[in-house]
Amino acid sequence: MASNSGRKRIGSSNDSSNAGVLARVTGTVSESSVYRKGKQTANDASFVTKKLLKSTGKAAWIVGTTFLVLALPLIIELERDGQLDALELQQASLLGTPPTTASSKSY
Numbered sequence: 001m002a003s004n005s006g007r008k009r010i011g012s013s014n015d016s017s018n019a020g021v022l023a024r025v026t027g028t029v030s031e032s033s034v035y036r037k038g039k040q041t042a043n044d045a046s047f048v049t050k051k052l053l054k055s056t057g058k059a060a061w062i063v064g065t066t067f068l069v070l071a072l073p074l075i076i077e078l079e080r081d082g083q084l085d086a087l088e089l090q091q092a093s094l095l096g097t098p099p100t101t102a103s104s105k106s107y
Contacts, residue, residue, distance in 0.1 A: 029035055
């Protein structure tokens with residue numbers, strides 16, 4: 001095996017003062033106050049977004065459940081009433097009686 005004693009490898013130095021350019025730039029950027037404030041702002045925005053999505057999901061569940069309990073039975077009943085009126089009108093026309101108007105009905 002050949003010896004590499006005369007050659008210096010890039011990035012293999014254990015000397016911290018001889019660190020690479022990327023390591024120095026990364027260290028400088030991560031120590032800056034702008035970086036710390038930006039990171040804190042991003043964390044805060046993430047937290048607020050999670051809370052907003054959670055509360056929006058709860059509100060959507062409440063609205064959906066309320067619709068199922070209150071509005072859907074009403075819609076079904078109105079549809080049945082409409083079908084019953086149409087059936088009565090069809091039967092009346094088959095029997096030859098004059099069709100009744102909606103205003104002549106008494107509720």
